[in-house]
Structures are given as C-alpha cells and as structure tokens.
Amino acid sequence: MSLREPAWRVTARELESSLEEEKGEGERPATYLLSPFAARMNRVLLAGSLSPAESIGRDEAQAFWRARLSDPTGAVAVTAGSFQPRAMAQLRSASAPRPAIVVGKLHLFRGRDGVGYVSVRAEAVRSVAEAEERAALADIVRQTLDRLDLLERVEKEPGLSEETLRAEGIPAAWLRAAKESRSRYPNVDRAAFRRELGNAVRRVAGESGPSRATLPTPPTVTVTRAPPPRPPSPAPSAAERAEESLFLDQLDEVADVSADGYADLKEVLSRVSAHGLVEEKAETILNRLEEDGVIEEPIVGKLRRA
C-alpha cells in the first residue's frame, strides 16, 4: 500500500536549513528531505508572497518556470514544468508578487561545492486573499511548534513510544522524523529557530512583515542561502588570463578527439597539471570560467564551451 505523502506544513526557513536526504522503501521509493526540526518531507505546503515567475527552460518545447516564495522567515524557489501544466500556468499568470499557497514536492540539488539548494516542484498553486495566507501561516507555525515541542520531549524521554504519542494524536511518522532530526543535526540551535518563528506570528497577527515591504522583486531567482556570498573577485591578472587560456586550449583539444564532443574533466585536469598548473588552481579557474559562462558542465565531469 503506498499512501499519499502528507503535505508537511513548513516555513521557508526550515527548508533553507534542510540538507539531508533519505530514500524511502518499496518499489518506487520516495525521497525525503530531513529537516533539523523534525520533518521528514516529500511533499510540503507553504504560504507566502509569490514573485512573478521567470522562464528557465532551455528548450522551448519543455517549458520550465521558476518563482520565489517568501514568507516572513525566508524564501524558497518554486518551480513548475510541462509535467505540472496547471501549476505552471498559475506561476506564469502573475506580474506582481501576490499572497499564495503552494503545495509541491521537494527537490534537493547539490552543487559541485557540496552546498544543497532546496526547491519546491509545485503541484498546485493558488493566489489567495491575505487573510487566507495568514490562516495558512498560522497552521504552518502551529505544526512547526508542535514538532519542536516533540523534539524537546524526545530529548527528555528517549524511550518515548509510538503508542503513547498515538494516544495523544501525534503520528508515528513524526516521532520517526524527530529521532532522525536529532541524529542527523546534532548541533542545530533549535531555540533560535523557534524565536525566528516570531516574525511569522506577527504576520499572522496582521502586521505586514518586512518581507513584503522591503523585498524587491528579484529579476532572477537568487539563491539566498549558504555558502556565504563570496567577495567580488578582482579582475584577473595577466598571469591568470594566461592560465585560463591554457585551460581552454587543453579543453578544446580533449573535446576535439572525444566521441561525444565533451571534454572529460579529469583528463583536462591531468593535462593542465602536466603544463605545471596545480589542481587547486585549475579548479579555481574552472569555477571562474563556469561562473563567467565561458564553459559549462551539463553532465557531472563533462565540460564544453558554452
């Protein structure tokens, strides 16, 4: 029996803090994102201000849109593609930020630097009246507090049984999530997170939080989470330019002889190191070239000119 995954009520801040994944069991296992605050989520329900969407699809036939949902605690990317036609239509329909409710499945992307980016693949999106957004937020904060309370209890009584909790109406899945959170995120400051929910409560009370007033609509969805923003890199020196061109030359040579037109990253690295470029330096150059959009890595370990 594969039951429908419940939509966990979470804030954007909780998603921003979630970095651990777990594969479920069964024939077509679901993937769960584990948060530090006792959620083991496949599907979520969020409420907040949804920015207008921008198209990020490369291929016209396979449209893909992305918007940003900000609540008083943080922000998260919301995407929809041609497999979610209704959600996509909803994302595209707005030209200004509006209060909205989003139900969707979570997606954790891990970049090459190991940093995870959580986004929500929307299943259903609806613009709502402000009161409805506040009501949904109240539900979200209440359940988040319930989970935080459960975490505290588990900490105090590690032997807490499913039966005891079930009698109080707390599902077994929550206990499991709480135990998993504790073991995966042993050093998270849960009290600080609890205090951060205060912003959300003020929003429930009707005070327009800072999110709506001050957050401009970003021209593109920017990632707002770790790693900390790097200081703007100084213009490359002549020596660096030389290293870059060495890297690109080697890349072109490798790509020319490869069967699929891609240059194998390892091979390029070994060639440039033969020319006296240490691997660490080569990685830096690679990152810079990728950032500047000179080369891209569509498949992990495979490079090509953009």
Next chain:
Amino acid sequence: MTAESAPSTPIETRLRDLRPTSSPVEFVARVVTCERRDVTRKSDGSRRPLLSGLLSDGTATVRFTWWDPPREGVERGVVLRAVGAEVREFRGRPEVTFSWKTRVGPASPAELPRVDADEVPFRTVEELRPAEEGFRIELRVVRISAKSVTVGTERRVVHEGLVADRTGAIALSAWSDFGLKAGEAVRVAGGYVRGFRGRPQLVLDERSIVVRVEGNDLPDPAQLLAAPPRSIAEVEDAGGGEAVAVEGVVVGLLPPSGLVFRCPTCQRSVRSGICRVHGQVDGQSDLRARIVLDDGTGALTVNANRADTEKLWGVTLEEAQARLRHQPDPSLLEEQLLEALLGRRLRVRGVGTNDEFGVTLAPESIERVDIDLDAAAEELSARIGDRR
C-alpha cells in the same frame, strides 16, 4: 470398545464444536459463499471438479472443500446436511472435506442448530472481525434507515445504520425488520460479521435475536456523531471508520472531478459515452469533487456529491453546464473548481473506507472552517514566548 462410546451413526455436531478427528462427523449448515473450480491431477493430467467456500450454522463458520460436487443446486444460502464429512485442521482452524464417502443432501433451515442466545460469548465492537459469528453484543443504535435493494431477482428491504458501544462503532445491515429506532439500546445474538468495502459490518437476518436493554454504559448517539476531529494519520492507521471526523486543507483534486456524466441506470460515471456495465448510454450530467484533504499528518480522499460540490464551489450544475457551452473544455471547469477549493480548510464527517490508495471518506457533512487569526496569533506567540 463399548456400544455407548462408539455409536454406529455419528451425532449431529455444531460447527463451533468441530475438532480435527479421525472419525467422520454429521452436521447441518448453510452455504455462505462457494466457488467452483477444476483441479488438474498431476499423475495423469485429468481434471477434477472442486467446490469450496464457507459454511455456517449460526455457531461458527468453517471452510469446506467438496470433491466431485453435484453440477447444480449448491449455491449461496442453501442449507445442507452432510453425513460422514472429514474434519481437518488448517492454520489452526478446523475445515471440512466432502469426499465420495460423504453423503450430502438438502436440509431445511429449521434443522439448523438452535442457537441459544444465553450460551454464546459476549463481544465488544472492537473485537469483531469479519466472518465472526456466534456471539452476543450490546449496542446503541446510532442511526437506522430502511432501503430497498435488488438481490438477484428479488426486491428486499434492508435496514442499514450505525451501531456502537464504548469500544467503537460498526455498520449494521439488518435483512429482517426488528423495528430498530435510533437511540435504542439492544442486545443482539445470532448476527455475523462480514467485510464490506474494507470495513467490518454487522449483519442480522431472520435467525437473529434482538432484545431491548437499558444500556446504561452504552454511549450517547449525539456524542458519537459530534466527536471532535481526529488526525488523518490516526484515521489512516484505523483504516477508516464508521463515524470519522477530520479537519484539513484541500491540497488537490483527483479525477474525475467537476462536471461528470453518469449512467442513468446504475449511476456509475460514464467515460466516452460508455458505462462499464450498461454499455453505450446517454449520460446524465452531475457535479462531483474528489477532494484530497490533508492535515499535515496524512491525506485522504473526500468524495463530495453534487450538493456539497455546489455549496463549496458556489457554482451550480446548471451554471457549470452553461460555462461548458462557452468554453468547451471540461478540464477548464475542473481547474476552476480546484481554484475555488485549494487551500480551503474543511471539517468533514462521514464514513471512511479503506483500499490500496488509502482512506476514502463518504461525507455526511462538509463545513468550511475559518481560523480566528487574532486568537491564533495570540496563542502562537505565547507558545514561542514561554520558552525564551
């Protein structure tokens, strides 16, 4: 061996008293279910007919296997007398086998053993499992109504309802009129339990005995029907329930929702003008919403009928049909319905049944719930504050 301890003809046994023995038994029982099939012999590949199913005499139900049964005359409801049947044990329960040595013939229902209501054990609703019988139980009638149904070729009246004790509630289906009224407390003997849509159901027939009792420790029906909502995870764990109340948010719709067409004969929904049972039909239009309700702990499906859908959507069937004339794409209607429902908080009461997709709720009432935002904000801020 003396003549007394080994009588030449076995005495009639009640099914409840069956024990696996080497000596054949005689009993009278009614066929509850039966299924005919062929078994292929491994030695020569020849086929041998076999009839198997369940027999009941009011004291217990046992499985039976009948080798080389008569071609016809044995069907559900028929009472049989079996002489010289073998008793075996399978998975800890007795089973009977009819072979060439067994004489099986028709018998009259009057020959079934008289079940003495005073000697069968008491049960509670919680303890009832499908195929259970030969028990007594004290119940409160929560609700009851008569309904006319077609059984085979015959019209019969069945009294359907809900009964409960302190341990739970169970659906009731009485095929005989016991004059039951909502609110009454009764002691019932001679009923049996069957599984119906994944839920147990208490069935009473003309052999059942119903006595009115005081029932001081039975629950109040009003209280039962107004129980506070439970978490959906709990309802999922219990596999539904007879009087389920939940509160959650609409997170989606399942197809078919919106404007649907139904077979005029059987009310099944019609696809491409074809009814699954009655073939090509002129479908009658109807409104429905298969709502996915989610409370953060679990999700279930609520099957809203036309009246509920009209109330929740604010669009009547006629208006929906008018819209369809302007925008001849029914999926647009479904989208507009979703648009109207998504994120709405609903409190739903009804009967929850269970299948491989989870719990489905047939609603008796659907109410919109509005959160008092000021009170919520106050409560939540207190919860955050008291731990600083």
